[in-house]
Amino acid sequence: MQLQIRPKKPPIIVRPNSFLAWIGRAFMILLALVVSYILIRNLIEKPLFFVTNVINGLQLGFVYALIALGYTMVYGIVKLINFAHGDVFMVGAFVSFFAIERFDLHQWPLKIFPTMNSFIAIGIGTITTILLSMLVCVLMAVTIERVAYKPLRDAPRIAALITAIGVSFFLEYFGLLDFVFSARFIPYERPFDVVTWYISDGIHRMQSGETPPDNAIVVSNILIIIILSTLAVLLFLQFLVHRTKIGVAMRAASFDKPTARLMGIQVDQVISFTFAIGAAFAGLGGVLYAIAYPSIKTLMGVYPGLKAFVAAVLGGIGSIPGAFVGALIMGQAESMTASYISTPMRDAIAFTILILVLLVRPTGIFGEPEKEKA
Amino acid sequence: MLLEVKDLQVYYGAIHALHGISFDIAEGEIVTLIGANGAGKSTTLRTISGLIRPRSGQVIYKGEDITFAPAEQIVRKGISQVPEGRKIFAPLTVKENLEMGAYIIKDKAETNRLMERVFKSFPRLKERINQLGGTLSGGEQQMLATGRGMMSKPNLLLLDEPSMGLSPILVQEIFSIIKEINAQGTSILLVEQNAQMALSIAHRAYVLETGSILLSGPAKEIAENPQVKAAYLGV
Numbered sequence: 001m002q003l004q005i006r007p008k009k010p011p012i013i014v015r016p017n018s019f020l021a022w023i024g025r026a027f028m029i030l031l032a033l034v035v036s037y038i039l040i041r042n043l044i045e046k047p048l049f050f051v052t053n054v055i056n057g058l059q060l061g062f063v064y065a066l067i068a069l070g071y072t073m074v075y076g077i078v079k080l081i082n083f084a085h086g087d088v089f090m091v092g093a094f095v096s097f098f099a100i101e102r103f104d105l106h107q108w109p110l111k112i113f114p115t116m117n118s119f120i121a122i123g124i125g126t127i128t129t130i131l132l133s134m135l136v137c138v139l140m141a142v143t144i145e146r147v148a149y150k151p152l153r154d155a156p157r158i159a160a161l162i163t164a165i166g167v168s169f170f171l172e173y174f175g176l177l178d179f180v181f182s183a184r185f186i187p188y189e190r191p192f193d194v195v196t197w198y199i200s201d202g203i204h205r206m207q208s209g210e211t212p213p214d215n216a217i218v219v220s221n222i223l224i225i226i227i228l229s230t231l232a233v234l235l236f237l238q239f240l241v242h243r244t245k246i247g248v249a250m251r252a253a254s255f256d257k258p259t260a261r262l263m264g265i266q267v268d269q270v271i272s273f274t275f276a277i278g279a280a281f282a283g284l285g286g287v288l289y290a291i292a293y294p295s296i297k298t299l300m301g302v303y304p305g306l307k308a309f310v311a312a313v314l315g316g317i318g319s320i321p322g323a324f325v326g327a328l329i330m331g332q333a334e335s336m337t338a339s340y341i342s343t344p345m346r347d348a349i350a351f352t353i354l355i356l357v358l359l360v361r362p363t364g365i366f367g368e369p370e371k372e373k374a
Numbered sequence: 375m376l377l378e379v380k381d382l383q384v385y386y387g388a389i390h391a392l393h394g395i396s397f398d399i400a401e402g403e404i405v406t407l408i409g410a411n412g413a414g415k416s417t418t419l420r421t422i423s424g425l426i427r428p429r430s431g432q433v434i435y436k437g438e439d440i441t442f443a444p445a446e447q448i449v450r451k452g453i454s455q456v457p458e459g460r461k462i463f464a465p466l467t468v469k470e471n472l473e474m475g476a477y478i479i480k481d482k483a484e485t486n487r488l489m490e491r492v493f494k495s496f497p498r499l500k501e502r503i504n505q506l507g508g509t510l511s512g513g514e515q516q517m518l519a520t521g522r523g524m525m526s527k528p529n530l531l532l533l534d535e536p537s538m539g540l541s542p543i544l545v546q547e548i549f550s551i552i553k554e555i556n557a558q559g560t561s562i563l564l565v566e567q568n569a570q571m572a573l574s575i576a577h578r579a580y581v582l583e584t585g586s587i588l589l590s591g592p593a594k595e596i597a598e599n600p601q602v603k604a605a606y607l608g609v
């Protein structure tokens with residue numbers, strides 16, 4: 001039997017009307033000018049307030065980075081936007097909440113060795129709590145992947161995407177039940193005390209009840225912990241992806257699955273592993289976010305999840321450095337918007353950025369144009 | 375027999391791609407499947423290596439039925455495929471590509487030893503060891519694909535169109551290395567459109583046409599067959 005070969009039709013390229021395109025470009029330039037004007041004016045008028053905003057933005061951005069990494073890695077290998085990722089983040093926060101509130105897990109070293117240096121004891125206790133949250137998130141994400149996504153591996157991508165949205169809703173509304181996490185805001189007990197320093201002619205440790213002088217920049221130990229853990233995660237990821245066999249196999253499988261299988265790479269295991277790594281980072285992010293903003297609720301993962309998704313798209317989805325850079329930009333955008341435009345706009349800005357990215361550069365900062373497979 | 379293929383029937387949806395083909399490969403042989411575009415050569419290889427499931431028929435390797443084993447298990451049994459179009463992992467370096475070829479080998483020292491062996495056959499790859507696979511030239515990519523296929527220490531190497539898109543000099547080079555690999559004890563199933571080259575190094579040949587085997591025999595006889603001469607050798 002002879003296969004009939006149809007001549008390929010040339011793709012239809014829709015070129016925007018040049019006048020409209022010109023208007024669009026002019027609009028973008030205007031927007032960029034307005035944004036730069038607002039930022040520069042504020043930087044000159046109140047430099048300290050500006051720096052404070054940058055610091056707040058960094059804190060947000062580094063947490064978003066932890067979530068965005070999971071989005072981008074999973075997308076890289078299965079081309080799926082895992083919308084349930086933000087809810088994994090929420091579960092991370094809740095696991096640490098229960099571990100601290102019900103079981104005092106953050107104090108276990110002191111209970112067993114009462115003479116231990118309290119700083120080290122709390123450190124070990126906090127790390128244990130975080131590791132437990134990460135572990136629960138990993139188990140949950142791997143289960144979700146097996147139950148919900150794996151059966152759809154060969155289905156059209158849109159089916160898996162809709163399933164991801166379904167899983168996300170399931171986690172959110174299951175969590176809302178009274179006997180699960182309930183719909184209330186729950187005050188979160190931090191595993192360690194906040195220490196803040198203010199910087200104005202030298203670094204001063206702030207005493208409790210003290211208010212910093214007007215012209216001071218305030219930095220907390222939470223910010224430092226968030227930045228250090230995120231940087232550690234990034235280093236770990238670089239090492240994993242470039243120096244370990246499973247990491248190289250991840251990159252190979254995300255490039256070409258059939259050929260990866262010919263090499264003997266168990267692609268399903270590699271995919272599960274990717275979900276696990278992403279979930280571990282989201283769990284870490286959930287705990288750090290709860291420590292930084294100590295009030296948790298079941299729907300707390302929705303906005304950070306969506307913002308981290310936008311961050312991943314902004315950086316170029318599939319790219320690990322892209323997710324990090326995108327998340328930092330999102331953090332700054334949010335903090336600047338809240339301060340200089342209006343507080344409720346902080347959530348809207350994320351989607352404004354998403355729309356702009358999709359209009360101007362859909363592949364994101366680090367993304368390469370994707371070849372659509374027939 | 376190292377590999378026996380019995381009455382393989384493969385469909386792509388409604389398209390009947392292989393109409394029950396049977397052939398075998400003995401230990402130490404180079405066997406070639408020649409035929410025109412769309413004859414089912416690549417489909418045969420992809421079915422053996424487990425990427426495609428046949429409708430019926432059997433693939434027996436060293437006496438074991440591997441018809442429905444998944445691809446990642448088949449390579450562990452000692453069958454390695456160098457896919458059509460080379461399928462280099464473009465974002466991985468040459469070294470990483472070769473390491474992926476040795477994915478099933480746990481021992482790091484063994485991997486390095488195998489890599490040195492590949493570099494001996496393809497010194498050019500050693501010069502480009504840290505270059506990304508996607509930046510190599512076509513000939514270098516074919517060398518990398520072949521080297522990668524050798525990294526799992528296969529008993530049987532499936533080669534899909536190694537001459538595709540290469541200059542005649544490079545084709546000569548690749549084929550002489552294929553002969554060398556065979557001389558070191560690896561059996562080879564070679565799929566080629568370049569029938570002349572394939573017949574010059576193979577021990578036996580099968581001629582495939584639209585999913586069925588038309589002719590089979592020692593490569594020398596096939597090369598002398600008037601039908602083959604007219605259709606594939608352009609004489």
